[in-house]
Amino acid sequence: MSKAGTSYPKEKINILFLENISEKAVQQFKQNGYVNVRKVSGALSEAELIKEIKDVHLLGIRSKTQITSKVLDAATKLQAIGCFCIGVNQVNLKAATQKGVAVFNAPYSNTRSVAELVIGAAIMLIRRIPDKNKAAHEGRWFKEAKGSYELRGKTLGIIGYGNIGSQVSVLAEALGMKIRFYDIETKLPLGNAVACKSLKEVVSQSDIVSL
Known part of the structure; x- marks a missing residue:
């Protein structure tokens, strides 16, 4: 006698993706047997x-969609919400917890992209x-280095x-900069970065400040 499966049939699970979530996510679910993906x-x-x-x-959202308590009251079959972004502030977490709905996010999804843009x-x-x-687009060519500097040797305040x-x-630091940083919480410095005790301290020591 065969043992009956205990998982809910994949073909009966309805998945909704909002805010133009990547087609790769849709295909990933379909390749794993989830056919009802919208x-x-x-x-x-x-x-x-x-x-x-x-x-x-299963519901997939980004940061614009607001999951309120009224929405959760109407979601009688909802098991989980996947936030395809860093935060979860767009979801009423208290109401989700009371309903037993798991909420996931992607806190490292754009970390490297933003860091590279800052540099x-x-x-x-x-x-x-x-x-x-x-100036070049206006037909003027400034062939001079006055007022222009390298990052190497400069101090970056974070x-x-x-x-x-x-x-x-x-x-x-890999580009040769000195690092000073301030955070309201105690953080372990990476590399040769130095923690400062106040905003005033980090700003006073920095050539460039990143917020």
Whole structure:
């Protein structure tokens, strides 16, 4: 006699993705046997979501969709909410907990991307590239280095030494910068970074400040 399976049949699970979540996520679920996957390009209003969520088991959102207590009251079959972003402040976590709905996020999803943009912006600004780019488009060629500097040897002050701030610290130090940082919580410095006791202290020692 064969033993009956205990998992809920995948073909009966309804999945709804909002806010144009990557098609790769849709395909990943389908490849694993989940056939009822629907994707919506934008966010839904509370009224629209209440109407759509009644038979949904798994919901995928970004930061614009607001999951209120009213939405959760209407989500009688909902098992989990996947936030395809860093935070979960768009979800009423207290109501979700009371309903037994698990909430997941992706806290490291854009850490490296943002850190690289910070370094790129620092290079652009300290070398006055925006000004020279504008002049070049106006037909003026500034062939001079006055007022332009290298990052090497400069001090970068980082306000907030979390996932992104600490990654900026690592990249900046690799370019030869000195690192000073301030955070409201005690954080372990990476590399040769130095923690400061106040905002005033970190700003007073820095050539460039990243918030």
